[in-house]
Amino acid sequence: MTELLTAAQMRAIEAAAIASGEVTGLELMERAGRGVVEAIFEEWPELAPSWGPTPKPPEYLLQDDEEGKLRAVVLCGPGNNGGDGFVVARLLHEAGWGVEVFLYGDAEKLPQDARANYERWMKAGTIAMLDTYLARRKWGCDILIDALFGTGLSRPLCGFGDLFWNTSDARDCHVPQFGHPRGRPAIVSIDITSGVCSDSGRAFNLEDCNPNAISAHLTVTFHRAKLGHFLSEGPQYTDRVIVKDVGLTLRPNEVRPVVTISAPYANWLEKDDDHKYKHGHVLILSGGVGSGGAARLAARGALRIGAGVVTVGCPAAALVENAAQLNAVMLREIGDSGDLADVLGDERINALCVGPGLGLGDRERELVSFILGEGGVKPRPTVLDADALTLLAADQELFSRLHSDCVLTPHAGEFARLFPDIAEKLNAPSSVGPFYSKVDATRDAARRAGCVVLFKGANTVIADPKGGCSINTSVYDRRAPWLATAGSGDVLAGFIAGIMARQFAPVYAAWMGAWLHTECAIKFGPGLIAEDLPEQLPAVFRDLGV
Ligand SMILES: NC(=O)C1=CN([C@@H]2O[C@H](COP(=O)(O)OP(=O)(O)OC[C@H]3O[C@@H](n4cnc5c(N)ncnc54)[C@H](OP(=O)(O)O)[C@@H]3O)[C@@H](O)[C@H]2O)[C@@H](O)CC1
Ligand SMILES: Nc1ncnc2c1ncn2[C@@H]1O[C@H](COP(=O)(O)OP(=O)(O)O)[C@@H](O)[C@H]1O
Numbered sequence: 129m130t131e132l133l134t135a136a137q138m139r140a141i142e143a144a145a146i147a148s149g150e151v152t153g154l155e156l157m158e159r160a161g162r163g164v165v166e167a168i169f170e171e172w173p174e175l176a177p178s179w180g181p182t183p184k185p186p187e188y189l190l191q192d193d194e195e196g197k198l199r200a201v202v203l204c205g206p207g208n209n210g211g212d213g214f215v216v217a218r219l220l221h222e223a224g225w226g227v228e229v230f231l232y233g234d235a236e237k238l239p240q241d242a243r244a245n246y247e248r249w250m251k252a253g254t255i256a257m258l259d260t261y262l263a264r265r266k267w268g269c270d271i272l273i274d275a276l277f278g279t280g281l282s283r284p285l286c287g288f289g290d291l292f293w294n295t296s297d298a299r300d301c302h303v304p305q306f307g308h309p310r311g312r313p314a315i316v317s318i319d320i321t322s323g324v325c326s327d328s329g330r331a332f333n334l335e336d337c338n339p340n341a342i343s344a345h346l347t348v349t350f351h352r353a354k355l356g357h358f359l360s361e362g363p364q365y366t367d368r369v370i371v372k373d374v375g376l377t378l379r380p381n382e383v384r385p386v387v388t389i390s391a392p393y394a395n396w397l398e399k400d401d402d403h404k405y406k407h408g409h410v411l412i413l414s415g416g417v418g419s420g421g422a423a424r425l426a427a428r429g430a431l432r433i434g435a436g437v438v439t440v441g442c443p444a445a446a447l448v449e450n451a452a453q454l455n456a457v458m459l460r461e462i463g464d465s466g467d468l469a470d471v472l473g474d475e476r477i478n479a480l481c482v483g484p485g486l487g488l489g490d491r492e493r494e495l496v497s498f499i500l501g502e503g504g505v506k507p508r509p510t511v512l513d514a515d516a517l518t519l520l521a522a523d524q525e526l527f528s529r530l531h532s533d534c535v536l537t538p539h540a541g542e543f544a545r546l547f548p549d550i551a552e553k554l555n556a557p558s559s560v561g562p563f564y565s566k567v568d569a570t571r572d573a574a575r576r577a578g579c580v581v582l583f584k585g586a587n588t589v590i591a592d593p594k595g596g597c598s599i600n601t602s603v604y605d606r607r608a609p610w611l612a613t614a615g616s617g618d619v620l621a622g623f624i625a626g627i628m629a630r631q632f633a634p635v636y637a638a639w640m641g642a643w644l645h646t647e648c649a650i651k652f653g654p655g656l657i658a659e660d661l662p663e664q665l666p667a668v669f670r671d672l673g674v
C-alpha cells in the first residue's frame with residue numbers, strides 16, 4: 129500500500145517538518161531539484177555525467193550547437209515549482225550541460241525560497257521570459273523541464289496552448305531509446321504535469337485548447353505520489369511517475385491518506401485441510417432464459433478465487449440452459465422470494481452476489497428486497513452489481529436498506545444513476561481548483577449508502593462509509609485497457625463475493641477482488657475476454673506464492 133496525497137496534505141506535511149525545525153523550505157527545494165536530476169539520470173543512464181568533465185551526447189541525439197553539450201531548457205513558473213526548476217537548472221549546469229531558463233511571471237514576486245534559487249541560478253546563467261522561448265518555435269534542447277506549475281495550480285492556464293500541443297506531439301513520437309526521435313526533447317515534469325489538478329487528475333479546461341496540459345515522458349514527484357497522478361486524465365499526460373524521497377516523514381495521525389492497493393500477503397487465501405463448506409458458500413442470482421451468462425461468469429470467478437461452494441439460482445425455465453453450462457457450480461431453482469427463503473435456509477450460504485444479468489422486473493425487485501432484509505431475513509455479505517444497482521437507483525426504500533456488509537460495484541453509468549447529484553458534481557466543468565475528484569465522489573457515495581462502494585474504471589476507487597479510501601490502479605506499469613471487455617465486471621463481482629465467502633471483510637474483499645482482477649488481465653494480456661479472467665487466477669496465485 130502506498131499513500132497518495134492531496135496538495136493540502138503535502139503542504140501540511142511540509143509545513144510540519146519546517147515548523148519542527150527538521151528541515152528548511154530551502155533545503156527541501158534543494159532535495160527536490162536533486163531528486164529530479166537523479167531521476168533523469170536513472171531513467172536515461174546514457175545522459176549521466178561520465179568520467180570526463182563534459183558528458184558527451186549519445187549519437188542518436190542530433191546536436192546543432194558547437195560545443196556538443198547536452199542541452200536542457202527549463203521552464204519555470206511563478207511559484208515553488210519554478211523554484212525546483214532553478215535548482216535543476218543549476219545542477220544540470222554543474223554537470224556540464226548547456227542550460228537555458230525561461231520564466232513565466234514576475235521574478236520580483238517569486239516566493240522566498242524560489243527567489244533564493246533564482247538568484248543562485250543568476251550567478252551561473254541567464255533567464256529570459258517564457259514568451260521568448262515560445263516565439264522561437266524550436267525545441268533547442270535534449271531535455272525540456274516543465275517547472276511551470278505544481279500543486280499550487282488553481283485555475284486554467286491561458287496562452288499555453290501551443291506549448292501543450294507541441295509537448296503532446298513530441299511525446300507521441302517515440303523511438304526506443306531516448307523516448308523521442310532526433311530533435312525532439314525528452315519532457316520531464318516536476319511534481320505534476322503543468323495544467324493538471326494534483327488532487328483530481330482533471331486538467332483545467334481551456335476552451336480553445338486541447339490538450340490542456342503539458343505531456344511528459346517522465347514526472348518526478350516528492351515524498352509520495354499525488355492523487356492527480358492516478359485519477360481522471362492525470363495518467364494520460366505522463367508516461368511514468370517516479371517518487372523521490374526528500375526526507376519528510378508522513379504523519380498518519382495528521383492526515384488520512386488514500387492508498388493504492390498492492391499484492392495481498394502470500395497465504396491470505398490458503399485453504400486449510402477442512403472441508404469445502406469451511407471455505408464458504410456463495411449464492412449468485414441469475415436472470416431468466418438467455419440471460420444467465422453474466423451470473424455464470426460471476427460464479428466461475430467466485431469458485432476460482434476460492435469459495436468452497438458456489439450455487440447459481442435461476443427461474444425454473446432457465447434451469448436446463450444453466451445446467452448445460454455449469455459443472456462444478458451448483459444450480460437451484462429460485463423463482464421468487466419464497467424459493468429464495470428456502471435456499472437461504474441453508475446457513476452455510478455466507479455470501480451473495482446479485483445483479484449480473486438479473487433483469488429489472490418485479491421478480492428481481494422482490495429478490496433484491498428480500499436479500500436486503502425484507503421479511504426479517506438475516507443480512508449477509510452481498511455484492512450488488514449491474515441490474516441490482518439500477519433497481520436500487522429507482523427505489524429509495526430499497527436503497528435505504530443497504531447495510532454495512534454490502535458492496536456496490538458501479539461503473540460510471542451506474543454510479544450516475546445511483547448518485548446523480550454526486551456524479552453531476554464530479555463531471556461539472558469547473559474553473560477553480562482543486563476539483564472534486566473521483567475519490568471525493570466515491571467517499572460521499574459510500575457515506576450515503578452506508579456500505580462499501582467500488583467505483584469502476586481504468587482506476588477503480590473503493591471507499592467505505594467511514595471515509596477509508598483506496599485505489600486499484602490500472603495505469604503506468606499496471607496498464608490493462610483490454611480489461612474493458614463485456615462481462616469483465618461480472619467476473620469482478622464474483623471475485624468479491626468469493627473472497628467474502630472466505631470471511632474477509634467486505635472492504636478487504638473489494639480491494640483484493642479488484643487487485644486480482646487487474647493482475648489476471650495483465651497476466652493474460654491483449655486479446656482477453658471475460659471468460660479468461662478466472663482462468664488466470666491459478667497462475668497469479670502461484671506468482672504470489674499462495
Ligand atoms: N510541498 C512540499 O513539500 C514541496 C514542494 N515543492 C514544490 O513546490 C510546489 C508547490 O509550490 P506552490 O505552492 O508555490 O505552487 P506552484 O504550483 O509552484 O504554483 C503556484 C503559483 O502559480 C500561480 N498560479 C496558479 N494558477 C495559475 C494560473 N492559472 N495562471 C497563472 N498563475 C497561476 C499562483 O498564483 P496565485 O494563485 O497565488 O495568484 C502561484 O504563484 C510543488 O509542486 C513542488 O514542486 C518542493 O520544492 C519541495 C517539497
Ligand atoms: N481502461 C481500463 N483499464 C483497466 N480496467 C478497466 C478499464 N476500463 C474498464 N476497466 C475495468 O473493466 C471492468 C468493466 O466492468 P463493467 O463496466 O461492469 O463491464 P461489464 O458490465 O461488461 O462486465 C471494471 O472492472 C473496470 O474497472
Ligand SMILES: [K+]
Pocket residue numbers: 209274275276277278317318319320321322
Ligand atoms: K510541473
